[in-house]
Amino acid sequence: MSSPKSPFLSVCEGSQPSQTPVWFMRQAGRSLPEYRALRGSGSILDAIATPEIAAEVTLQPVRRYGVDAAILFSDIVVPVHAIGFGIDVIPGRGPVAETPFTSRADLTRLRPLAPEEDIPHVIETVRRVRDELDENATTLIGFAGAPFTVASYLVEGGPSRTFTKVKALMHGDPDLWHELCDVLADLSIAFISAQVNAGAQALQLFDSWAGALSPPEYERFALPSTTRVMSELGALGVPRILFGVGTGELLSLMATSGADVVGVDWRVPLDVATTRIGNFPVQGNLDPALCFAPTDVLEEATRDVLRRGGHAPGHIFNLGHGVLPETDPDSLKRVVDLVHEEGQILAKAARS
Ligand code: CP3
Numbered sequence: 001m002s003s004p005k006s007p008f009l010s011v012c013e014g015s016q017p018s019q020t021p022v023w024f025m026r027q028a029g030r031s032l033p034e035y036r037a038l039r040g041s042g043s044i045l046d047a048i049a050t051p052e053i054a055a056e057v058t059l060q061p062v063r064r065y066g067v068d069a070a071i072l073f074s075d076i077v078v079p080v081h082a083i084g085f086g087i088d089v090i091p092g093r094g095p096v097a098e099t100p101f102t103s104r105a106d107l108t109r110l111r112p113l114a115p116e117e118d119i120p121h122v123i124e125t126v127r128r129v130r131d132e133l134d135e136n137a138t139t140l141i142g143f144a145g146a147p148f149t150v151a152s153y154l155v156e157g158g159p160s161r162t163f164t165k166v167k168a169l170m171h172g173d174p175d176l177w178h179e180l181c182d183v184l185a186d187l188s189i190a191f192i193s194a195q196v197n198a199g200a201q202a203l204q205l206f207d208s209w210a211g212a213l214s215p216p217e218y219e220r221f222a223l224p225s226t227t228r229v230m231s232e233l234g235a236l237g238v239p240r241i242l243f244g245v246g247t248g249e250l251l252s253l254m255a256t257s258g259a260d261v262v263g264v265d266w267r268v269p270l271d272v273a274t275t276r277i278g279n280f281p282v283q284g285n286l287d288p289a290l291c292f293a294p295t296d297v298l299e300e301a302t303r304d305v306l307r308r309g310g311h312a313p314g315h316i317f318n319l320g321h322g323v324l325p326e327t328d329p330d331s332l333k334r335v336v337d338l339v340h341e342e343g344q345i346l347a348k349a350a351r352s
Pocket of ligand 1: 029030042071072090093094096143208322
């Protein structure tokens with residue numbers, strides 16, 4: 001007899017889940033006191049490189065919230081860091097490159113990833129987490145950054161609001177831009193493949209900053225490499241999620257990438273997103289800021305997301321972006337319980 005599927009995997013495969021699955025981007029992180037206690041003050045990249053810590057941090061939100069998925073405690077810059085590009089993650093700021101990518105010569109600083117040698121700790125962390133999880137209940141999600149979003153850190157040298165250097169490069173030297181994206185696509189493919197081969201059961205490609213691009217820019221400068229990542233990872237046979245922020249105008253293009261599930265930020269209601277995406281399960285999209293609202297407001301907003309998500313062929317509940325650092329864990333716990341208690345009822349009522 002085949003074992004029952006987790007609610008998360010059921011939705012990805014288009015079948016009826018026993019409950020609406022829910023997890024949160026950035027669930028393993030600073031909003032949890034048990035994370036802060038374990039994490040200490042070193043670089044997050046050191047914490048990620050220590051499997052005991054990384055596995056424990058991955059599991060903390062599963063224990064506290066009862067979420068249906070764990071996301072590996074890692075970061076989108078882990079592969080470029082591991083091959084020695086020279087990047088660190090500064091608390092409160094994000095990834096910062098010592099010497100940004102400015103010219104063709106910088107391509108030589110981006111060699112291929114050899115997972116067994118470069119990131120053995122990631123492989124070990126995935127194995128440890130899978131050993132602890134009940135596979136019929138909780139799904140382990142592996143992830144990487146999409147080429148555009150990782151490139152934005154390498155080229156800008158750090159977080160950016162305007163993406164001026166990236167846009168100057170992509171429009172000014174499209175050939176070099178496409179070569180850079182190709183190399184970054186290979187890194188993401190190798191990074192995610194290593195996670196799935198070690199036991200990750202689904203994958204998410206974070207194109208967090210894709211919303212900085214117009215649809216023609218996205219189609220020309222970001223979608224081709226993202227599509228190649230999706231297509232090559234298709235061979236792994238696990239569900240593929242594509243997510244970005246501020247992507248309302250890009251959703252229909254993102255749906256052509258080969259992803260199985262499209263993540264939606266909080267700006268587009270899920271029923272509207274579904275008319276743009278088509279026949280895909282969706283993931284999202286409670287505004288993370290609403291976790292700071294009074295409980296009755298938070299509950300009604302959660303129900304609204306569930307009702308609208310009911311219009312899609314499947315719905316994985318999430319926030320519209322990551323958990324904000326000051327979020328009260330009790331608010332997230334309330335959301336998880338509500339999604340589990342009422343998700344299927346509200347989605348069904350919305351469809352009929
Ligand atoms: O979701 C999870 O809980 C798993 C862990 C995770 C981290 N980074 C750990 C982390 C995930 C999925 C990421 C992905 C990531 N990293 C993205 C895509 C997701 C998104 O939010 O759009 C991006 C853009 C990055 C780059 C990055 N790393 C940023 C912008 C920051 C925040 C900087 C800050 O301190 O405000 C980081 C650091 C980081 N990565 C933290 C965590 C828990 C927080 C800092 C810390 O604890 O040191």
